[in-house]
Amino acid sequence: MxxxxxxxxxxxxxxxxxxxxxxxxxxxxxxxxxxxxxxxxxxxxxxxxxxxxxxxxxxxxxxxxxxxxxxxxxxxxxxxxxxxxxxxxxxxxxxxxxxxxxxADALLTTPVHVAANRAREDARGAARHGSCGKGIGETTWYGLLAGARPGQVVEHQEVIGTPGPAPTVGDCAHPAVLRRKLDALARFYEPLIGAGPPIDDLVSLYRDFADAVRITTxxxxxxxxxxxxxxxxxxxxxxxxxxxxxxxxxxxxxxxxxxxxxxxxxxxxxxxxxxxxxxxxxxxxxxxxxxxxxxxxxxxxxxxxxxxxxxxxxxxxxxxxxxxxxxxxxxxxxxxxxxxxxxxxxxxxxxxxxxxxxxxxxxxxxxxxxxxxxxxxxxxxxxxxxxxxxxxx
Incomplete structure (x- = not known):
């Protein structure tokens, strides 16, 4: 010990x-x-x-x-x-x-992931999986979709749009990169959750986050x-x-x-x-x-x-x-x-x-x-x- x-x-x-x-x-x-x-x-x-x-x-x-x-x-x-x-x-x-x-390589959980997680769980009704509703599954799943095409099934879930690269903690220090990734994320999940939060607001918030924490490589x-x-x-x-x-x-x-x-x-x-x-x-x-x-x-x-x-x-x-x-x-x-x-x-x-x-x-x-x-x-x-x-x- x-x-x-x-x-x-x-x-x-x-x-x-x-x-x-x-x-x-x-x-x-x-x-x-x-x-x-x-x-x-x-x-x-x-x-x-x-x-x-x-x-x-x-x-x-x-x-x-x-x-x-x-x-x-x-x-x-x-x-x-x-x-x-x-x-x-x-x-x-x-x-x-x-x-x-x-x-820096840790995946970023956003309000988009959280909303998608809750939408899926709500749709299950009495057959809920017992999710915490914190966006964990959606964050992980979206991170698996590189190169996937709409209509494919990845880990038992249908790909509902064209995914982009998953946002990471390291991206928070690079607003242009982060904005592109968040734009793609929001477009991907729009059929499930509708319009998400304003991307500019998220980029600003995450830039402040990157300034406040020590990000390692x-x-x-x-x-x-x-x-x-x-x-x-x-x-x-x-x-x-x-x-x-x-x-x-x-x-x-x-x-x-x-x-x-x-x-x-x-x-x-x-x-x-x-x-x-x-x-x-x-x-x-x-x-x-x-x-x-x-x-x-x-x-x-x-x-x-x-x-x-x-x-x-x-x-x-x-x-x-x-x-x-x-x-x-x-x-x-x-x-x-x-x-x-x-x-x-x-x-x-x-x-x-x-x-x-x-x-x-x-x-x-x-x-x-x-x-x-x-x-x-x-x-x-x-x-x-x-x-x-x-x-x-």
């Missing part, structure tokens, strides 16, 4: 990754938190005394004064980022942007890694992964550690998989152990029903899906187990088989998965987290 650490959720998201990253950064030293997937749909809760923040694009080490790097695998939404800056300032974080760097993660220890913060959970999740209720993102490993190159890192002591998910999709009684016993302090994502759901710990998630990661080096303050727990060791009492989750999980529990959380606050591996060293 002294080297680089990759934190990945082993469920459908909301496992407690933010609190785990905060605990690692507070224990330190950590040079930077690196986001390696997802975008503005992340919602990672960190509680430190009377301060609480739901991290979206900033890394969850921010309240420990650890910088964030948004890698080329992240999707960046500057309007939402500006709102998060204000929220962090209200919590007493001085000049949050001093703690942020962004890879080349192997910034390698440079950071050579300076000290990195914590890679994953978004969503492996059971939502675009390859290993259960379609269509998945995210357009690689949730497994693959992106983090690619950013590190040959540098070693420990993979820490995060799980609650019971199963949860937000919105539509399978939840084999769902039980309204679990939801009633463990009211959620920081999660609720989202306009697009849907209702908060809960069930018993699912050992089958947990093992599946670990295997999808290529194995993990240790576990972080959160919500250990929950009581009267049960676990499903098979689907369609009787539930088993889970009286002591830590030794049960260590025996079931054959890896140590390195981090424990018994409440929402940083003070409720312990790094067991460091205590043993």
């Amino acid at each position: 002294d080297g680089h650490v990759i934190v990945v959720g082993l469920g459908f998201g909301d496992e407690g990754k933010g609190a785990v990253v905060d605990a690692l950064c507070h224990r330190g030293p950590v040079t930077s938190v690196v986001r390696f997937n997802g975008g503005a749909q992340a919602a990672h809760n960190v509680v430190v005394g009377d301060r609480h923040h739901t991290f979206s694009q900033f890394g969850s080490g921010t309240l420990a004064d650890v910088p964030t790097h948004l890698s080329r695998f992240t999707l960046v939404e500057p309007i939402a980022l500006a709102a998060e800056v204000r929220e962090l300032e209200d919590l007493g974080v001085t000049d949050p942007l001093r703690l942020l760097s962004i890879d 080349g192997d910034e993660v390698g440079r950071l890694a050579d300076r000290g220890r990195l914590v890679f913060e994953g978004a969503q959970g492996v059971l939502l992964d675009q390859t290993h999740g259960f379609h269509p209720h998945t995210t357009w993102s690689t949730v497994t550690p693959d992106n983090a490993r690619a950013l590190l190159g040959d540098r070693p890192a420990a993979v820490v998989g995060v799980t609650r002591t019971y199963q949860t998910r937000h919105g539509a999709g399978p939840l084999p152990t769902e039980d309204a009684g679990v939801l009633a016993r463990f009211p959620e302090r920081h999660n609720g029903t989202g306009e697009y994502q849907g209702a908060w759901r809960a069930g018993h710990l699912d050992a089958v899906l947990l093992r599946y998630a670990v295997d999808a990661c290529g194995g993990v080096d240790g576990l972080a187990v959160t919500h250990l303050d929950a009581r009267d727990l049960k676990v499903a060791t098979g689907h369609g088989t009787p539930l088993t009492d889970l009286t002591d989750p830590v030794p049960w999980l260590e025996a079931h998965l054959g890896v140590p529990v390195l981090i424990t959380g018994a409440g929402p606050d940083r003070a409720d987290y312990a790094l067991r591996a460091l205590a043993r060293a």
Whole structure:
């Protein structure tokens, strides 16, 4: 646990990754938190005394004064980022942007992507996928369309116009380039959403954004890694992964550690998989152990029903899906187990088989998965987290 650490959720998201990253950064030293997937749909809760923040694009080490790097695998939404800056300032974080760097090749999520995402989800009616409505899927999908022609089907969606090159964070510093890309984007999506926001307004806003943040090129993660220890913060959970999740209720993102490993190159890192002591998910999709009684016993302090994502759901710990998630990661080096303050727990060791009492989750999980529990959380606050591996060293 002294080297680089990759934190990945082993469920459908909301496992407690933010609190785990905060605990690692507070224990330190950590040079930077690196986001390696997802975008503005992340919602990672960190509680430190009377301060609480739901991290979206900033890394969850921010309240420990650890910088964030948004890698080329992240999707960046500057309007939402500006709102998060204000929220962090209200919590007493001085000049949050001093703690942020962004890879120039990161794709840009715009209001056009957001509107298109919501239009598609609205059209699905009762068959919604459970999207967060933040434009993540549309940003990724449009980035795949280079050379595509109208009428083609790419990733199960019809190409509805002539696409242009996808706008990136680096384009924000080059207004002429950005304007061409945004014009093409708006024309492409006009059949779906109608006239979008004024392009000139977006170009001006994104130019200000480029002036305010540090945009990096080349192997910034390698440079950071050579300076000290990195914590890679994953978004969503492996059971939502675009390859290993259960379609269509998945995210357009690689949730497994693959992106983090690619950013590190040959540098070693420990993979820490995060799980609650019971199963949860937000919105539509399978939840084999769902039980309204679990939801009633463990009211959620920081999660609720989202306009697009849907209702908060809960069930018993699912050992089958947990093992599946670990295997999808290529194995993990240790576990972080959160919500250990929950009581009267049960676990499903098979689907369609009787539930088993889970009286002591830590030794049960260590025996079931054959890896140590390195981090424990018994409440929402940083003070409720312990790094067991460091205590043993």
